[in-house]
Amino acid sequence: MEYKISNRLRLTAIILMVVGLLGVGYGFITSNKSFEEVETMLANESHHGEAAAHEEETHQVEATSHDTHSLDETHGGNHEVVDEHTKHVNHVMHAMHNRPWSAFYVAAFFFMMISLGVLAFYALQYVSQSGWSPLVLRVMEGITAYLLPGALIVVLIAALSHFIGHNNIFIWMDPEVVAHDKLIQGKTGWLNIWGFIIRGLIFIGGWSLYRHFSRKFSIAQDKANDNKNFKKTFRISAAFLVFFIYTESMMSWDWIMSVDPHWFSTLFGWYVFAGMMVCGITVIAFITIYLKSKGLLPQVNDSHIHDLAKFMFAFSIFWTYLWFSQFMLIWYSNIPEEVTYFVTRIEDYKLPFFGMLAMNFIFPLLLLMNSDYKRVPWFVVMAGIVILAGHYIDVFNMIMPATVGDQWYIGIPEIFSVLFFAGLFIFIVFTALTKAPLTQTRNPFIKESEHFHY
Numbered sequence: 001m002e003y004k005i006s007n008r009l010r011l012t013a014i015i016l017m018v019v020g021l022l023g024v025g026y027g028f029i030t031s032n033k034s035f036e037e038v039e040t041m042l043a044n045e046s047h048h049g050e051a052a053a054h055e056e057e058t059h060q061v062e063a064t065s066h067d068t069h070s071l072d073e074t075h076g077g078n079h080e081v082v083d084e085h086t087k088h089v090n091h092v093m094h095a096m097h098n099r100p101w102s103a104f105y106v107a108a109f110f111f112m113m114i115s116l117g118v119l120a121f122y123a124l125q126y127v128s129q130s131g132w133s134p135l136v137l138r139v140m141e142g143i144t145a146y147l148l149p150g151a152l153i154v155v156l157i158a159a160l161s162h163f164i165g166h167n168n169i170f171i172w173m174d175p176e177v178v179a180h181d182k183l184i185q186g187k188t189g190w191l192n193i194w195g196f197i198i199r200g201l202i203f204i205g206g207w208s209l210y211r212h213f214s215r216k217f218s219i220a221q222d223k224a225n226d227n228k229n230f231k232k233t234f235r236i237s238a239a240f241l242v243f244f245i246y247t248e249s250m251m252s253w254d255w256i257m258s259v260d261p262h263w264f265s266t267l268f269g270w271y272v273f274a275g276m277m278v279c280g281i282t283v284i285a286f287i288t289i290y291l292k293s294k295g296l297l298p299q300v301n302d303s304h305i306h307d308l309a310k311f312m313f314a315f316s317i318f319w320t321y322l323w324f325s326q327f328m329l330i331w332y333s334n335i336p337e338e339v340t341y342f343v344t345r346i347e348d349y350k351l352p353f354f355g356m357l358a359m360n361f362i363f364p365l366l367l368l369m370n371s372d373y374k375r376v377p378w379f380v381v382m383a384g385i386v387i388l389a390g391h392y393i394d395v396f397n398m399i400m401p402a403t404v405g406d407q408w409y410i411g412i413p414e415i416f417s418v419l420f421f422a423g424l425f426i427f428i429v430f431t432a433l434t435k436a437p438l439t440q441t442r443n444p445f446i447k448e449s450e451h452f453h454y
Helices: 007-031 035-044 049-068 071-127 134-144 147-163 175-179 193-223 228-255 268-293 302-333 336-348 350-368 377-403 412-433 446-450
Strands: none
Touching (some): 071 134, 071 193, 134 412, 147 193, 302 350, 302 377, 350 377
């Protein structure tokens, strides 16, 4: 059955992109403030928040200095106060400069990881010769169409933050920081801008080649009289999964973990993998339910939805297991250079940190544990919205503490970045769905999928 994107959906995607881009532009323009402008802003806001506490502390130090020290000592004390004040203003100014870059990067990575998760899940269907999934394989192919532009945008934002920004996302890209940091100096063989870009292009090239050939063989199989194309897809899917295991880990180190170049976790690649899988499967479920509601996937039944919801539930539990394993081992060993990662997030990001944990574990556990609820489309959509929001906040928690510190907000840069990439994602994915029939006709397991009941 052929799919034609509706004018309303296309217009919605374009509006989201335009509005999102305007908001992102506004975020960049309003964040580009000088030291004096930030100082004035903090002075105007001094009646509440951290600025008030800082000024009060400053006045107390000044008063103490005048009362208890000699003129020379007071002069030295004032210098210390001025230094603290300058540091605070600089901190806020750099956080403001970094925020729109980081917000744009978080949204770009989030939507990219959805399509990458779907690509891995798609390959798994072929390697396992799954009988339930052939009816939704074309949906997966549509979602993976976003991977090439989406991943290139992630690398582009990172590169531009170095070349035209002020190393707003990755501090190891700043030569001044590296010159005074022995630990980062020891990692420059890996953490350097050209190595970052070249590795990124290799990752994207490999993923895109697999996507291109698997899609080509999938469409060729529809017109074939034998299963040669299916067997080709099986073989390249097995090879791709080996390539994916390595490159996904390296990608997570480069694109996410290196925002905190002093910290590392041996579990991090798996942790990011679990998040991208649950998000990818959730989006497969969303689009499948949407297309079925339009009468376009009539042979998809509640058992297919049930299986997708089962995978959403399973990977949510897997993500929680990895989160707890990473957190518990670091917390228990209490090594300063490791535990600082979680201390920063618990102290400065308490609401998004614990809120994300509830959204990614407690909600899926309660909503999707019951087998009957997994068959109800609106219930799966409701659980999926919570899961996607929770994993966006998870990516937010991974990036923002390293780039904006305690000066975080969910405001115009964050919301409009999500709107822009949501519009771009919808436009590319649904356009890709129009390029081929929505169901495969010559997949050897298609009959099994059509009569699948659980």
